[in-house]
Amino acid sequence: MKVRKLVTSCENGDCPTLYATDRGTLLVQGETPPDHGLAVPAHETLVEIPIELIRKAIRDQLI
Structure with a gap:
């Protein structure tokens, strides 16, 4: 799979990013939220990202 960075919330590569x-498809890098209370299948996961990251991607017409 080839991956291209679309938008990030910082430049050091250690923060929420959309690829x-x-x-x-899109890949999302973010933090795993603790105590979310949702039933998530073992083959899936949840990540939390700032909504501003999505707004920036839309504003920059990346998605």
Whole structure:
């Protein structure tokens, strides 16, 4: 899979980031939220990102 960085909330690579893949999907880098209370299947996960990251991606017409 080829991955391309779309937008990030910092420049050091250790913070919430959106990536596009060559498969027409998005990858999300963020923190795993504790105590979310949701039933998530073992093969899936949740990540938490700032809403401003999505706004920036839309504003910059990246997604």
